[in-house]
Amino acid sequence: MSGSGVVQVAGEVVANRRVGAYHHLTIVAPGVAELARPGQFVALAVGGPTSANLLRRCFSLHKVKASGTYGGTLDVVVAAHGPGTQWLTGLSTHDAVDVVAPLGRPFPLPAEPVPCVLVGGGYGSAPLFWLAEALRERGCHVEMVLGAASEDRLFGVVEARRSADGVTVTTDDGSAGRRGWVSDVLGEVVDRTGAGVVYACGPMGMLRSVTEVAQAHGAVAQVAVEESMACGIGVCMTCVMPVRGTDGTTRMVRSCVEGPVFRGDLVRWDAIGGGITRVPEDAVGAPRPGGH
Amino acid sequence: MSGSGVVQVAGEVVANRRVGAYHHLTIVAPGVAELARPGQFVALAVGGPTSANLLRRCFSLHKVKASGTYGGTLDVVVAAHGPGTQWLTGLSTHDAVDVVAPLGRPFPLPAEPVPCVLVGGGYGSAPLFWLAEALRERGCHVEMVLGAASEDRLFGVVEARRSADGVTVTTDDGSAGRRGWVSDVLGEVVDRTGAGVVYACGPMGMLRSVTEVAQAHGAVAQVAVEESMACGIGVCMTCVMPVRGTDGTTRMVRSCVEGPVFRGDLVRWDAIGGGITRVPEDAVGAPRPGGH
Amino acid sequence: MVDMSTTLAGATLPNPVMTASGCAANGKELHRFFPVSDLGAFVTKTVMRDPRSGRPTPRMAETSSGMLNSIGLQGPGIDAFCEQDLPWLAAQGARVLVSVAGNTAEEFGEVVQRLVASPAWPCVVGVEANISCPNVANRGLVFACDPVSSERVVQIVRTRVPEGVPVFAKLTPDVTDIVAIADAVLRAGADGLTMINTLLGIVIDTDLLRPQLAGVTGGLSGPAVRPVAVRAVWQVTAAMRAGTIPTAPVIGVGGVRTGADALELVAAGASAVQVGTATFNDPSAPRRVLTELEEHLARHGFTRFADAVGVAHERMAAL
Amino acid sequence: MVDMSTTLAGATLPNPVMTASGCAANGKELHRFFPVSDLGAFVTKTVMRDPRSGRPTPRMAETSSGMLNSIGLQGPGIDAFCEQDLPWLAAQGARVLVSVAGNTAEEFGEVVQRLVASPAWPCVVGVEANISCPNVANRGLVFACDPVSSERVVQIVRTRVPEGVPVFAKLTPDVTDIVAIADAVLRAGADGLTMINTLLGIVIDTDLLRPQLAGVTGGLSGPAVRPVAVRAVWQVTAAMRAGTIPTAPVIGVGGVRTGADALELVAAGASAVQVGTATFNDPSAPRRVLTELEEHLARHGFTRFADAVGVAHERMAAL
Ligand SMILES: Cc1cc2nc3c(=O)[nH]c(=O)nc-3n(C[C@H](O)[C@H](O)[C@H](O)COP(=O)(O)OP(=O)(O)OC[C@H]3O[C@@H](n4cnc5c(N)ncnc54)[C@H](O)[C@@H]3O)c2cc1C
Ligand SMILES: Cc1cc2nc3c(=O)[nH]c(=O)nc-3n(C[C@H](O)[C@H](O)[C@H](O)COP(=O)(O)OP(=O)(O)OC[C@H]3O[C@@H](n4cnc5c(N)ncnc54)[C@H](O)[C@@H]3O)c2cc1C
Ligand SMILES: Cc1cc2nc3c(=O)[nH]c(=O)nc-3n(C[C@H](O)[C@H](O)[C@H](O)COP(=O)(O)O)c2cc1C
Ligand SMILES: Cc1cc2nc3c(=O)[nH]c(=O)nc-3n(C[C@H](O)[C@H](O)[C@H](O)COP(=O)(O)O)c2cc1C
């Protein structure tokens, strides 16, 4: 419906190219670009009309274009993992893919032109270049820290050099940039740039470290989480995370509509770990001993 | 396994062209041609790796080629109907499709060079051209009768003129050939040619009429039936039909392994109708009043 | 044009398509894709007395043509529901079927009492008692697995809901004899039945070699379970037709993704149909199913939806 | 190299993968795709005393990631089975798990008696009592829906099968409490359990607006039901681990299509796995599942299959 901030359209693949360990897909999806902002995501149906995989797969919007040769397009960077992402990365030009986008809350942009550090783990860097542009338009100094297990799992190092005022690269195995994790270098970068905000996207463990480092160095972390999502649009309650509200109270909130971007210091990292997110005892409506 | 008369191979589509209301697919499937004979069929998996449609779809082998540019191929003629045939008819060159073939018993060829009439209803004509060649190689005079609801649902009229010594066409709406059913003209053709055998492939109702006409005009009918099949290889027992054996006893036999070709006069047409096949009371193991 | 209206124990709805409880939140999110008032009724997420956090995550696992969920009835509690969600639905002109539950039979009663007192109550066209949830007083055994517990809940709920507003009992298929449960709740005063809730299932994560859901078990839903839903509707409505249990309207739910799927449930005996998991695949699914169902009915020459209800019982093949 | 052998109540098999009864006929047809002796055991189509024609057709309906069947236990009867099928399987070197049924508990006993007398008996590694079939003496109620009927069958079968050859009871998931049925049959003497048989379902043909199966209801199988099978295996083996029911080996079946699917059942507690409906999709499925299962076990560092049985019970996430 118009004015609802989200569209569902029959998309068409116009490009699918391999980039390192990932696939970079461009999909015609009229109406998305006009609504989307960096940090939002798209939910794609997978498997075609005979598919046994009912649930949509969510991907950060890498970029969007309001019009072009084909009408509006969106780009995503996909790591082939299970059946859904394997199907998507196997698509050819002209193949159809149903699109629901944009979804979720974007990265909040600072009111003032403060220095920012953008941290991406693996394909988590995908939404950051667009974000960097938006920040630079507002006069922010932008540095990026990109990390991955190995060189082929870094995404967008070249693009980063164009979009940011400084780029630091780390890999676990040292195959590119500094050996180590993004959190090993982040403190330095925050200090050097005097960053007020650290934006991050990547695996949960990384987001937690980024939050800790940012906090220790006096910056606010804005993290885009990646919880398992069944619907992506806020109706199923599968994607919840324990997050403190402005009132200090922890609630199990839906990361698809109240996230995926959260202020890092409000996420209850203490409840998250080992592939499980617990309900903190002090969360609203938490189970009480002996049942609810 | 070798010597088992059937192969399972990863096939590849090399051509998919529209022919009237049908799609004519050519699939690379090494090993099939060497084993196959007219009247046998192929079972194709549908929907690709994420498919919710588990059961194979069965199609008469239209023709086979032991070797060519691409290695051995098989051809099928497919009417788009439900999800499986829609998927198949939507395939493009180089798409993969898993093949199990050849399956079932072929049309029995007469020991002597007797005149034969081949009757095809709709895409049911698909296996008949290959059969016609085999019969003519044995010196049989071959005539064909092709019928369908309308012209676009006739398959192979041109090919028929090459493969047979005479061709009669009927359509329900008179859009091609004589208006009416194949059974309206079959008697004449049998009488004129002095045919000893009538081979037929098409819908159940047609096969029944063909059997009756053939019998009335002194010919034996060999009919290829199309029962709903879950496995196509003889392990599920879904495709059974009541057929009399040489001992005169009716049994519920699997049309995928004991058919699809049956002698028409042995099929218990009295039990078939209204989309249901009943178990004749005199069939082996038929339910007795009060349960088994 | 097919007259799509349906009457469920006195409540007349413009059409028979609904959301399924827990698969559409409380309306705002889906309203971005189609007006919630387009549906015959909007079925709300099961609400309990107190706010509930639900269970830990992972709460879901995709399965072949379906999914498991173990949300654990997360929700804001009945008071917040009455203050925020129900008035919003009323303002959109939605007809609301409110799904309620309790940890005990008495708690069901409390929830209903507060619901009925809500200023937005007039938009409520029915109450769905989700008895497919654990009964704390009975070792956590699901109410709907036991005729006695089921009866008790329905009696309490029926007493608290004003006359003229129907009460539906939502049954689980995880029982040996669903007709017996249906019989029990109808005799206890339920005006209709909703069938089916999810089937109990487990998925093992084959990388971690442990249950994929943090809560171990979950509810299986989606097209995978449709034949079970159609069977449940068929068995129960067949018993009604045979006169062995009281006659009452049935709302069919389970695996509906297309209008043809909805028609299966209708032909099997359902007077209305809910669309659940399919909404995750296609946010427009409930609205689309309505359009498709109407097309199918027109194709079959029906002029009234009501004439298609249970039609398959009359067209049995003669054997 | 993983030691894939498994021991089921005394019967040691070279590997844990089997066909599922009724999904592989009696071996000849699949033997065209792989040697039936490659499998841990070959499970035969349920055989009854007399020849049976089965039910009218259509006998099947495809469903989302599954199918319904209503074959009606078509078969040649135990005598023909002993004369033709069993000797053929013996000649191939197959280890055979013979599935038996009867219209009454006594008929189960007759079938077993004739089976045991067969010259080919030595190839039999176990008897699977398919108690998920209708009990003529009890209004056609499925034996396995009722603990008392189940017990009675198992007692009779156990008495007639020689010591040392295990008897497995095959359970239906269509019950309120599968652990109670498991308990009943184990106490009655079953040496192991096979879980699950199909779920009762109906598909409506939306063109004809009548049930698609001539027999109206059918059994739902395939990947769609796998979470229900995993849950059944988990619940029953959890009860064994808790000591609330006797401990015995479980054969898992339901929706296995890949080695990962098989591993789900194994990690949930199954000591062997049967491949049914997937065979219709891929005639090589049982053999392929064996290869894939071994690969998964090797990837996880297991050196013995037996160590993976039930491992998920020990790796539960700490909450
Ligand atoms: C907001 C958001 C942004 C994301 N951005 C990207 C991106 O830019 N590039 C990229 O490659 N991946 C991204 N992911 C992860 C991506 O959604 C999963 O890798 C993908 O869903 C896995 O699908 P599958 O079929 O390959 O795996 P499966 O494991 O078979 O998926 C099974 C089910 O689990 C869900 N699921 C599994 N993993 C995840 C996950 N990590 N997050 C959400 N749902 C999951 C799927 O939606 C599906 O329903 C993002 C996830 C979220 C939530
Ligand atoms: C021996 C044989 C030869 C055939 N030859 C041809 C041919 O040359 N060209 C052609 O277009 N069609 C042929 N058919 C019919 C073809 O198999 C069906 O049209 C097709 O299976 C329908 O699949 P669907 O997904 O489109 O339909 P759906 O109705 O969705 O199929 C659902 C299920 O029913 C089974 N099924 C449905 N209809 C049939 C049917 N008529 N026969 C067997 N199984 C069925 C399918 O295998 C599938 O398992 C043949 C069938 C048989 C048995
Ligand atoms: C994520 C999810 C949450 C659900 N929550 C509820 C609920 O709160 N109350 C309820 O009665 N049913 C709930 N259900 C069950 C559905 O309402 C429905 O009965 C079931 O999913 C079968 O329908 P479907 O296959 O169309 O989803 C839930 C189902 C899902 C998938
Ligand atoms: C066509 C068909 C026939 C079956 N026949 C039998 C049978 O004779 N005896 C039996 O115990 N189970 C029978 N079953 C059930 C299977 O053995 C198995 O328990 C069930 O299908 C679940 O496994 P699956 O999902 O791997 O098929 C049959 C299943 C199918 C699909």
Ligand code: FES
């Ligand atoms: S993914 Fe469904 S509510 Fe967030």
Ligand code: FES
């Ligand atoms: S189709 Fe399975 S036995 Fe014939």
